Amino acid sequence: MERVILHVDANSYYASVECLYNPDIRNKPVAVGGDVEARHGIILTKNQIAKKYGIKTGEAIWQAKQKCPGLICVPPDFGLYIRFSKRMRRMFEEYSDRVENFGLDEAWIDLTNRGITITDGERLAHEIRERIKGELGITVSVGVSYNKIFAKLGSDMKKPDAVTVIRKDDYREKTSGLPVEDLLYVGPATRRKLQDINVLTIGALAQADTDTISYKLGKNGLILQAFANGLDQSPVMHIDTRMAIKSVGNSTTLPYDIETLDDAKCVYYLLAESVAARLRENGFRSRCISISTRTTKLITGGCQRSLQHNTNLTDEIAETAMELFTERFARHLPYRSVGISCSMLTPDTEPVQLDLLGDELSRLQRERMERSIDSLRHRYGHQILQRGIVLTHQRFADINPKEDHNIHPVPFFAG
């Protein structure tokens, strides 16, 4: 039975939501960008008008303003974008129980059902498009096809506010001329490798010699070739699917550089607090602590250490992070940004073996205390309690890594 899959892609998502909320900027070039003062000043997205000035996602705001002096740069309001994204998701779930988000602004919907044709899929795609416009006030492009890859290619083809159908009998004419990097999972590195063997379009990849592709790109190359031939079989995940968590981490770029060991201690404590709270929230303890650093010249570094026991305590995570930092990175201060990540996770429902020294008992007590803090913060807000160390570093006091900006990139081959 041939599948009928939709890919819905909100056009210039953040910019569209901002333009909806502010009638005065709708006819102007608009970009949504990070906070310049807090040093997150890059373009996250731009509207159709700004696109004409050549403004690119990812470039610095000052660069964008050079291309377009009249550019209106709006700071992001992630709470609003998450709300709209959840609202769209609720709508998609009316049509199927196989809905898979790909970031806030994209989702696949598998409409496959006995009797449904791709023409029915096209009609439902238009219905969804009109409903989003009518109920939410933003536009989407929808791709309709028999697999996820072509559905996504379809939604990229006509923008804004459009539906594109790619069928088994017309996919070659619609996709073969497209540049190979349009295919999902072909990034700059893969594109260069394919360029080496003169494969520049999706059609060329589809027709290329399988042995050459396998030699040049390995197993992944064969998967990409299958994509190019419309042979992608990957399912659209069921709405109840939860991704297995493999690590919990937090990193942050601060408004000021970390200049001293003391600064580093303060920031690592704040990050450790957030990571520990999230470990507890998700029911895990971790056995491996990693830290990452980024210099003022944007060079990254990192290292990790495994512990003798499992932990979800702020102090233990922060102390390990500081040990690693002091040993490996302190000599190259200052740093622009740092991070902590905890992996080798086990469920916290596993019983803990008590020891004669009483260390484990003390840990369990500290865990109880930290959980009380979690619950106070949940009721009264994050700032109800503050670590002592923050009082001596007021400029870092406003950071709330746990609640600020928690949008994660989502992998394609999940679960």
Add this chain to the structure above:
Amino acid sequence: MTAKRENQYKQYVSVRADHLPDGTVLPRIFKFTDARGDPVRCRIDAVLDIREAPSLKAGGQGIRYTCRIGDKRVYLFHDDLYWFIEL
């Protein structure tokens, strides 16, 4: 959760509403400030329509209540936590 977005095209208002057992929220009265700065109390005679809709005029989105007040029709929006009318 989301911040208020004030502008010249809308006014945030206070609303008194009935919350019915089936989950429907029926606004009954709302108070706004008129052009002279005086408070005005409006009794809603009937709610003619309830649906999710954007306010392109005022900039916003939420549950839109089409209210009949006397012989006038007014849109009252419930956007996340806040209620507003289009000016």
